[in-house]
Amino acid sequence: MSDATGRGQGHQTSARVIEQSTREEGIVRAGETPITHERPEDWGWHGEAGKTGRIAGYVMIFFLLTLLVGNHEGRVEDLYILGAVLTIAVSLIWDSRRRKNAWRAR
The missing domain is CATH 1.20.58 (Methane Monooxygenase Hydroxylase; Chain G, domain 1)
Incomplete structure (x- = not known):
């Protein structure tokens, strides 16, 4: 797992690493909120x-x-x-x- 020192982020200061309970850790840009759930319909899959x-x-x-x-x-x-x-x-x-x-x- 990445740590908050910037490993895996290219040493960008505007991004932060967050831990998500139901997903892998993610990198979130400054001013953005992490995605909590993506529906298959959002990607074009309708079953x-x-x-x-x-x-x-x-x-x-x-x-x-x-x-x-x-x-x-x-x-x-x-x-x-x-x-x-x-x-x-x-x-x-x-x-x-x-x-x-x-x-x-x-």
Whole structure:
């Protein structure tokens, strides 16, 4: 950890090191207040991948299904591939139903 002598600050006298209980120590400029909490929305993250994520899900289903075709003799790996395909498909169906009924009251 830094100390108050200026180590890590480039010996700037206008900045100060503060200890934060829920975060790492920080350097605060003179006249500024430390940030107590940053919401993900402030950085542009709203919790959904959107249309790109849904398209990526369909592409992954296609690529996983192409793995079923090949010269392998064992069929155990096919069960894992089909399980992954089923999981992705169920999540895509759930997402489409959720978006379709989002305006309705529960």
